[in-house]
Amino acid sequence: MDIAATLRSYDGTRVAPFRAVAEAVRDTPERAVPRLLDLTASDEAALQIGATWVIKWLAERGDPPRGESAARVVDLLDHVNDPDGVLHLLQTLPHMALPADRTVALNRILRRLIRSRRVFLRAWAYNGLGVMAAAEPGLRSEVEALFAAAEERESAAVRARIRRARAGLASS
Numbered sequence: 001m002d003i004a005a006t007l008r009s010y011d012g013t014r015v016a017p018f019r020a021v022a023e024a025v026r027d028t029p030e031r032a033v034p035r036l037l038d039l040t041a042s043d044e045a046a047l048q049i050g051a052t053w054v055i056k057w058l059a060e061r062g063d064p065p066r067g068e069s070a071a072r073v074v075d076l077l078d079h080v081n082d083p084d085g086v087l088h089l090l091q092t093l094p095h096m097a098l099p100a101d102r103t104v105a106l107n108r109i110l111r112r113l114i115r116s117r118r119v120f121l122r123a124w125a126y127n128g129l130g131v132m133a134a135a136e137p138g139l140r141s142e143v144e145a146l147f148a149a150a151e152e153r154e155s156a157a158v159r160a161r162i163r164r165a166r167a168g169l170a171s172s
Contacts, residue, residue, distance in 0.1 A: 003032075004039055007050030018053040025054065029063035037065070037072045040089075045082045052080070052088030064096035074102040077109045083118055090124035094168070098135050106132060107139070114146070123161035126150060130165025134172035143169075 001024045009017045025032035032054075039051035055065065055073070065073050073089055073096065080086050090113070098106065110132070113125035126147065133143035147162045154162070 003035065003051075004047060007039065008044070008046050010046045010050050015053065018050050018057070021050065022054045022057045026058070026061075026063075029058045030066075033058065033063075033065050033069045034072075037069060037076065040076050040080060040085065043081070045085075048080050048082040048085035049088070052085040052092075056088040056092045059092045059095035064092065066096065067099075070096045071099040071102055074099060074106050074109070077113075078105070083121060086113070087118075087120055087124060090121070090128055093128045093131050098132060103132065103136060114150070119155050119157050122154065123158040126158060127161050127165045130162075130168055134169050140169065 001021070003021050003024070006017045006021050006024075025036075036051040036055050039047045040055070042048060042051075059065065064070070073092060077086060077089050080089065106128070110125045110128045114122050114129070116122050116125070129139075129143045129146060133139040147166065150162055151159055
């Protein structure tokens with residue numbers, strides 16, 4: 001299968017091309033994820049959206065990016081320009097081990113994204129902060145302060161995601 005060509009057939013609404021790629025790579029995620037990350041680095045929206053959708057799909061099914069691929073997910077959060085692609089990467093974070101050498105960069109990126117105009121990007125960026133705080137207990141008080149401030153001014157969708165992030169913190 002030509003993954004790039006299949007992802008480029010995305011019409012902006014139907015995710016059938018993404019599902020086709022996901023099914024094609026489901027048995028070899030360790031080989032597929034690096035290729036999908038390469039496609040994510042493209043400037044083409046269809047490739048960014050499609051590749052990140054498949055990465056998220058694999059992660060949700062127990063095959064998250066690992067090692068250098070996990071580091072690239074964090075790096076790509078700073079470079080992907082399609083909001084859906086960024087959202088998919090944010091939704092991948094809870095499923096993967098966060099690379100310790102990317103903590104500072106991830107914290108900076110998530111703090112930028114909590115100021116996004118897009119509600120779901122803000123919601124999942126707050127969730128990412130919760131994931132970071134669960135992995136790095138030294139960040140908990142700082143993240144809790146951000147959560148508390150957000151609960152005063154954020155939409156219901158963001159507050160709901162913060163509640164889930166807090167539940168994850170409580171169980172870690």
